[in-house]
Amino acid sequence: GAGVSQSPSNKVTEKGKDVELRCDPISGHTALYWYRQSLGQGLEFLIYFQGNSAPDKSGLPSDRFSAERTGGSVSTLTIQRTQQEDSAVYLCASSPRTSGIPQETQYFGPGTRLLVL
């Protein structure tokens, strides 16, 4: 079956502009996660969704970052007023739920490579 998909695969933007990154999880996966991978910081957790709600937003680095999920499926990560330090690969992952909690294995998409000039 189809895996996690993300779009766009690459995004170049100018400092100060807003960007939206999209994630389509595996069908039926109720848990969805966003991570950021950068040279300086490695792989960092950003936010976790269960259904449409986000019980863990602890990794969002500033209030310029926000995310939403609709219909328990597609998620959008929005970065407002982008800065050069936002340049990174943004990875999305999903997992199914068993007995009320997310299964331990997370399945990753190919990522969106963001470059802020």
Next chain:
Amino acid sequence: AQSVTQLGSHVSVSEGALVLLRCNYSSSVPPYLFWYVQYPNQGLQLLLKYTSAATLVKGINGFEAEFKKSETSFHLTKPSAHMSDAAEYFCAVRSRGGGSNYKLTFGKGTLLTVNP
């Protein structure tokens, strides 16, 4: 708080040689443990995971890892390296639950180079 340490940001081996990538974790309770592989310009692919059954875990592509609670380690090995194993490898942990703490915490990664 959980943390993961991968010793060696870069490991270089010859084709056919043993691969050993080291991972140590810090957690008050043994967590779930994972090894992921990332090929250039791709996402993360799960190699193997430790949940709570056998401490020696076998994964894809001939890799295996052993969970050692006394050493808080989960080192990744492969008896004989192939050129196709060249990639970056990440060790990760996840809490066994409680609250909403389901995120993965990753090590810094180890870049494996395989020389012909």
